[in-house]
Amino acid sequence: MATSLRTREGGPATGRSASRHDRGEGPFRFLTTGAGILLLAIMAAIAVFLVVKAIPALQQNTSNFFTEKLWTPNGAEPRFGIAALAFGTLISSLLALLMALPVAVGVALFISHYAPRRLAGVLGYLVDLLAAVPSVVYGLWGVIFLVPFMSGPATFLNTYFGWIPLFAGDAVYGRSILTASVVLAIMILPIIAAISREVFLQAPGSLEEASLALGATRWEMIRMSVLPFGRAGVVSAAMLGLGRAMGETIAVALIFPATFEITLRVLSANGNSIAANIANGFGEATVTGRGALIASGLVLFVITLAVNMAARLIVARRSFGGAA
Amino acid sequence: MTATARVLPAISTGRRVKNTFVQGLVWLAFGLAIIPLISVLWLVVKNGLARFDLTFLTHSMRGIAPRDAGGGAYHAILGTLEQVAIATVISVPIGLLTAIYLVEYGQGRRLARTISFFVDVMTGIPSVVAGLFILAFWILILGFGFSGFAGALALSILMMPTVVRSAEEMLRLVPTELREASYALGVPKWRTIVRVVLPTAFTGIVTGVMLAIARVAGETAPLLLTVFITNSINEDPFNGPQMGLPLYIFDQMGRPNDTAIDRAWAGALTLILIVMLLNLVARVIAWWRSPAKAR
Amino acid sequence: MAKQIEVADLDAYYGSHKAIEGISMTIEPRSVTAFIGPSGCGKSTFLRTLNRMHEVIPGARVTGKIRLEDQDLYGAGVDPVSVRRTVGMVFQRPNPFPTMSIFDNVAAGLRLNGRVRRSELEGVVEKSLRGANLWNEVKDRLSKPGAGLSGGQQQRLCIARAIAVSPAVLLMDEPCSALDPISTLAIEDLIAQLKNDFTIVIVTHNMQQAARVSDRTAFFNLAGPGKPGKLVEMDDTSKIFTTPSEKATEDYITGRFG
Ligand SMILES: Nc1ncnc2c1ncn2[C@@H]1O[C@H](COP(=O)(O)OP(=O)(O)OP(=O)(O)O)[C@@H](O)[C@H]1O
Ligand SMILES: [Mg+2]
Numbered sequence: 017m018a019t020s021l022r023t024r025e026g027g028p029a030t031g032r033s034a035s036r037h038d039r040g041e042g043p044f045r046f047l048t049t050g051a052g053i054l055l056l057a058i059m060a061a062i063a064v065f066l067v068v069k070a071i072p073a074l075q076q077n078t079s080n081f082f083t084e085k086l087w088t089p090n091g092a093e094p095r096f097g098i099a100a101l102a103f104g105t106l107i108s109s110l111l112a113l114l115m116a117l118p119v120a121v122g123v124a125l126f127i128s129h130y131a132p133r134r135l136a137g138v139l140g141y142l143v144d145l146l147a148a149v150p151s152v153v154y155g156l157w158g159v160i161f162l163v164p165f166m167s168g169p170a171t172f173l174n175t176y177f178g179w180i181p182l183f184a185g186d187a188v189y190g191r192s193i194l195t196a197s198v199v200l201a202i203m204i205l206p207i208i209a210a211i212s213r214e215v216f217l218q219a220p221g222s223l224e225e226a227s228l229a230l231g232a233t234r235w236e237m238i239r240m241s242v243l244p245f246g247r248a249g250v251v252s253a254a255m256l257g258l259g260r261a262m263g264e265t266i267a268v269a270l271i272f273p274a275t276f277e278i279t280l281r282v283l284s285a286n287g288n289s290i291a292a293n294i295a296n297g298f299g300e301a302t303v304t305g306r307g308a309l310i311a312s313g314l315v316l317f318v319i320t321l322a323v324n325m326a327a328r329l330i331v332a333r334r335s336f337g338g339a340a
Numbered sequence: 341m342t343a344t345a346r347v348l349p350a351i352s353t354g355r356r357v358k359n360t361f362v363q364g365l366v367w368l369a370f371g372l373a374i375i376p377l378i379s380v381l382w383l384v385v386k387n388g389l390a391r392f393d394l395t396f397l398t399h400s401m402r403g404i405a406p407r408d409a410g411g412g413a414y415h416a417i418l419g420t421l422e423q424v425a426i427a428t429v430i431s432v433p434i435g436l437l438t439a440i441y442l443v444e445y446g447q448g449r450r451l452a453r454t455i456s457f458f459v460d461v462m463t464g465i466p467s468v469v470a471g472l473f474i475l476a477f478w479i480l481i482l483g484f485g486f487s488g489f490a491g492a493l494a495l496s497i498l499m500m501p502t503v504v505r506s507a508e509e510m511l512r513l514v515p516t517e518l519r520e521a522s523y524a525l526g527v528p529k530w531r532t533i534v535r536v537v538l539p540t541a542f543t544g545i546v547t548g549v550m551l552a553i554a555r556v557a558g559e560t561a562p563l564l565l566t567v568f569i570t571n572s573i574n575e576d577p578f579n580g581p582q583m584g585l586p587l588y589i590f591d592q593m594g595r596p597n598d599t600a601i602d603r604a605w606a607g608a609l610t611l612i613l614i615v616m617l618l619n620l621v622a623r624v625i626a627w628w629r630s631p632a633k634a635r
Numbered sequence: 636m637a638k639q640i641e642v643a644d645l646d647a648y649y650g651s652h653k654a655i656e657g658i659s660m661t662i663e664p665r666s667v668t669a670f671i672g673p674s675g676c677g678k679s680t681f682l683r684t685l686n687r688m689h690e691v692i693p694g695a696r697v698t699g700k701i702r703l704e705d706q707d708l709y710g711a712g713v714d715p716v717s718v719r720r721t722v723g724m725v726f727q728r729p730n731p732f733p734t735m736s737i738f739d740n741v742a743a744g745l746r747l748n749g750r751v752r753r754s755e756l757e758g759v760v761e762k763s764l765r766g767a768n769l770w771n772e773v774k775d776r777l778s779k780p781g782a783g784l785s786g787g788q789q790q791r792l793c794i795a796r797a798i799a800v801s802p803a804v805l806l807m808d809e810p811c812s813a814l815d816p817i818s819t820l821a822i823e824d825l826i827a828q829l830k831n832d833f834t835i836v837i838v839t840h841n842m843q844q845a846a847r848v849s850d851r852t853a854f855f856n857l858a859g860p861g862k863p864g865k866l867v868e869m870d871d872t873s874k875i876f877t878t879p880s881e882k883a884t885e886d887y888i889t890g891r892f893g
Contacts, residue, residue, distance in 0.1 A: 150558020263466020
C-alpha cells in the first residue's frame, strides 16, 4: 500500500508510462492469477488427498473393492466394497431424475410461457425457494412426514404395478429407495427448472412469432420454436441435477434402509448410497473405516465430476448467444 | 356451395385437445412442485413452534439426556455463525480475486478458460466430498483435530465457486467505458479495478456473497466429518469439536423420542429463518441497487 | 380465395398506452394495400391486429371490429389460431426455423394440420417455392438448413412458408428493409404476382416501393409524441402520390415532413 500513495494522483501528466511503472500492478495481477490457480490447486488437492488416505485402507481390504457388496471395514479383517453403494446411488439418482425432469421442464415452461406475465417472477421465485431449503430440513421432513406417507403410494404401486420388477416384492416399506428418490427429486427440481427456464426464455421471439403466424397453437409454437433451442440446455440441466442427486447426503441418510443389497425392488427395505453411508458410518469408523469411507468418497467424486464435466461440455458446445 | 361457407378454417379437435392437455400438464407440474414446498414450510413452522422459545435460543444441550425436555441450540447457532463467518472470510477474497482475474486479466487465455471450466465443475462437488477432503487433508494428514475451523474450511470450498460466479457476473456488468475513462486519465489498471470497477459492482457482489452464505449455512454433511458433534458450548472455533445448527438438527432427528424430534423441528425453524433472512436481505440489496443501475 | 377486410373504429393498446385510435378502412381482395407513415405511428401495430398477433404481446389488447368477408375476427368463440391460419404474415427480418431444412420450413405450417401424405407435401412445397420465385435456386438442396440461404432467399423462403398454408390474406411488415436492392426487386416482383391469389397488405418506409407495388395506399400519422397513431387518408396509390387530399400526406410524401 506504500506505493499506492506515491502514484495516487497519477493524472494525465504521468500518462500511460505511469501504469507501466506502477509498482502495484505486478503484485495485484499476481494475486488475482494466484487466486485462480489456487482454485485449480484445490480441485487437484481434493483428488490427491482422497487417494492418499484411501490407499492404506484399500490395502487392508480383504475383498475386491469394486465387486464386494458388504461394508464391514471396522473389524480385524476389513471387508468392504463399493458395488452395492454405487448401485444404490445410481438407481436412486436416476429414479429421482426420472421424476424430477418432466416436472421441472413443465415448471420451466410454466414460468417462461404459460404463467400470467405479472405473476411469473413471483412464481419463479417460489420454485427457487425450494432450493433454499437446507438439505437437513428435507431430511427431517422426509423421515418424519414422507416415510410414513409413502407407504400408501408404495402399497398402491406394489398392488397394481407389482408386475414391473421395480415395484415387485412381498411387502413394502416407507424407508425405501423410492422414498429417498422422491426426496432427491424434490431437491434437484429447482436447479433443473431454473436452468431450463433460462434456456426457454432465450428462444428467439422472432421464431415464436413465426410459428404463431403460421397458425400454430401455443403448444405447437413451443414444440417448433422453443424446445429445439432448449434441448441442449435441458439435457445439461438434467445432468447437473443428476450430479446433485448422487452427492446428496443428509437428506437421504436416514431414509435409506442402509442395507448392502443390490436390488431393483425400490419399495423393499433395501437401499443405500455412497454419500448416505459416509454420513451414517463415520461415527463408528476406525482408522481403516475412515479410509474406506474416503475411498468411497473418491468414487463419488469421480462419478459426479464426470457427470458435471459432461453437462458443462454439452452447454459449451452448443451455447446460444453467450448463454452461460 | 352454400352462402355460409366458413371463412375461417376450423382447428381440428385433436390439436385443440393437445394444446389444452399440455397447458393442463404444465399447470399441474407447477402445482406438483409447490406442494412439497408448502408441506415442508408448513410442518417446519407448525412443529418448530412447539420448542422455538427463549430456552431453545439461549441454552445448550449440556447435561440434557435425549429423553429430557428442555435444552436448546445456542451452542449450535453460535457454532454455525462462527463457522460461516470464517468460511466467508476465507472464500470471499479468493473468490473475488479469481473473478477479477477471469474478467479483467484472463480474457481469452487458456488458463482463464481452464479456471472458468473448473469453477463450474467445482459447483457440482458433493458437499460430503468437500468434508472428506478436509478430513483427509487437515485432520488426518496434518493432524489438526476436529474444530469449527476445519468445518469452515470445508464450507469455504463449497462457497468459493459460488462467489466466483456471482462476482464474475457483476464485474462483467460494469460498463467498459467506465474502465476506459479511467485508463484515459492514466490510472493504472489495478487501481482502476480497485477504485472504479469494484465500487460499481459492490452491492451486486454483496448480494452474491449473501446468497452463497445462505447456501452453505444449511450444509450438514461436511460439518459432520470435520466439526464433529458436541452438546456443550464451545466458543473457540479453532479448538475442539463444535456444533452447527444443521448438525444439531441431524443429531436430534436421529434420536427416537419426541423431545429430541421437537428440538430438531425447532432447529429446522431456526435454520430456515436464518437462511430465508439472508435470502431476503440479499434480495433487498439487489432491489435497492437496481435504480442505481438504471441511472 | 383472396378476401376483403373491413376495419371499423379500431383502437389498439399496449397496457394502458393507446398506440392507434379510431382506424376504419376497407382492404380490397386481390390487391396490394400499402401502409406508410412516420416511425412509431402504429403501422406495425395495426398490421398485427389484422391477424390477432397483437394480443400475443403481454398486456396488449384491441377494441373495435375487423371483418374478413362476413366473419368477425374478434367475435366471441373465434380462435386466434384459425385467424392466423387464414391471415398469414411475413416479418421484417427473415426468420426461417434454423433447426429445420428448407423443405421442412415450407412444410411446417401444413404439418400442423395433422398427417399429410409425403407426395402431397412435396407438391405443395414445390408450388409454394415456385410461387415465391425460389424453386430454381433451392430445388437441389431442399434438405439443407434454411439458415444457409442469403437474406433475400431467406425472406422468400418465409414467404413460401406463409403461402404454403394457402391463406386468404398476406401481411408483410417492411419485408425488404433488411435486404439489398436486388433481393428487394425480387420480392417486389413476387408481390405483383402474389396479388392474383391473395389480399396483400404491406408496410413500407420506401415511398418508391409503395408507389411501385401497391394499388391502394394508407397514410398513418400521429399528432404528437405519446399520442395514438391515426389513419390520415387512404386512396388509390396513384392519387395519394399525385394529388393527396390531406396536406400532411403531401408533406410526408414529398419529404417536407416534420
Ligand atoms: N411491444 C410493445 N410494447 C409497448 N409499446 C409498443 C410495443 N410495440 C410498439 N409499441 C408502441 O406503439 C407505438 C406504435 O408502434 P409501431 O411499432 O406500431 O410503429 P410503426 O409505425 O410500425 O413504426 P416503425 O415504422 O418504426 O416500424 C409506438 O409508440 C411504440 O412505442
Ligand atoms: Mg413497424
